[in-house]
Amino acid sequence: MTSAVMVEEKVVYERPESLADVATHYCPGCTHGIAHRIVAEVLDELGVRDRTIGVSPVGCAVLAYKYFNTDGAEAAHGRAPAMATGIKRVMPDHVVFTYQGDGDLAAIGIAEIIHAATRGENITTIFVNNAIYGMTGGQMAPTTLIGQETTSSPGGRSQTLTGFPVRMAELMAGITGSAYIARRSLHNVKEINTAKRAIKTAFLAQLNGLGFSMVELLSTCPTNWKVSPAEALAWVESDMVPYYPLGDYKVAEEVKPLMKRR
């Protein structure tokens, strides 16, 4: 005689409610998708999905508003922080975030991001640094590394011709209105988990009305770097991380307890 064995299946992984149930257009191996996922997980955990408004950039994430299951707007190239400011000022009880690439944030939109921070604008920015202009087919970005080959820096980025890659987290950390500024990477599971914690801190800073928060995420673009997804992850670690060190660059006093509570 055998007794029936009940096998209980436990859900260990599912789509966050804040992520729409649609396929994205991101290339295989692109870490934009991971960035979306951890932002969505944080929105779920904070229980703010239904009062969140996301502002998408111009860049590969231009359709991010379709992928987040929240209200969303699509800004002009680089203007997401201005648009988010307009939204937040009339909807102060809502959670407002921008999601921007490095061309969007560090080139054409550098004035808007810096001034959002100088005003201590109570919004959160997810800054995806993939050292290239992905959407337009791989031109040099302000974050492109010296020697990095792109379609508009043939032979590799030359510092005599184009100067130096901009370190946005460091720049933004120097601004008094910034409450929380961090740089993280998406090149392995440990870093992804660390990145998610930083994103949570950033949103908590906003929820507590502490001012501007930004998490820079080192991200891959295998398509335009012209490498495999695995090589792309390795390149982030070997080449990007040394120039763009990971860590917290600004943690306002009032933000510190939020990090502990988590």
Place this chain on the structure above:
Amino acid sequence: MPVELMKGNTALAEAAVRAGVEAFFGYPITPQTELLEHMSKRMPELGRAFVQAESEVASINMVYGAACTGTRVMTSSSSPGISLMQEGFSYIACSEVPCVVVDVMRGGPGLGNIQPSQSDYFQVTRSAGHGDYHAIVLAPSSVQEAVDLMGDAFDLADQYRHLVFVVADGLLGQMMEPAELPPMQPLRTERPDWALTGANGRDPNIITSLELSAPALEAVNDRLQAKLKVIRETEQRSTENMTKDARLVVVGYGTAGRIAETAVKQARREGMQVGLFRPITLWPFPEQRLSALTDHVEALLVVEMNAGQMVEDVKLAAGGQIPVEFYGRTGGVVPVPEEIYDAIVESYEKLA
């Protein structure tokens, strides 16, 4: 409400406050700065949003953001600042969110000067950003009319979910005149159903000007053009004086229209059958009424504070039926009634 002596810029600002504007975003530029300054005091004291932005590029995109939430929102600037806002205008028009923009025009091109001008007619009626659309453009000629049109501007913006300009020039902005303000309207508590308010108990609302497929973007354009057609057919506004028996009609808007009126009255005293036609909407241009006038009017004389911009619309409305003459001053020079009178005499003498 009592009649008060008010500066044009301040009156425009306070009229917007009374019309229930909930957010103002702007950047200082002469000759509109008093408008921003008035807002910097009034908006916070009423618990409403005010931000002095880092640029006009930023201010129009802040306007865009706030407009997406279905609140009444505005900015104000002057010619060079309006140039910087072009990008935002286009996104706003395509996304069909309502907002009001005041342009207190100054002399151009380039940095030009801060003197009164109408040099932005093309900029606001034709090319308010890339793409294929027109904004609604209202042109007051007195402080009282500026006050009245400010309320209308917000109503039109909401009704059509569209971008509405109120254009003045430095003279109107800086001039003190008696005007009566409307009573304070209560702020709206309801948000329209398309607005970004958080996807609480409903599917997410999205506001975007992106449409990757050509047929789908054509459908967006068709919808936009259908709306503009309705506006064109129903919202044309103008005023007239002494046009009934006029052989010559002077066409001018804003300050130019007002100065022309003095010249027209002088011509009447001298026995000339002259009238005045003053467009109030620059887009839609009041072509219906103007072309009706060509039935009995023998010629039109357009007076502008520019090198000849609205004159193109006047010619289209006249449809080649009667001659269209032009008199303009540029660079911030405001014409005096005498020189317009001389231009009237010259045009009048040419009549058969």
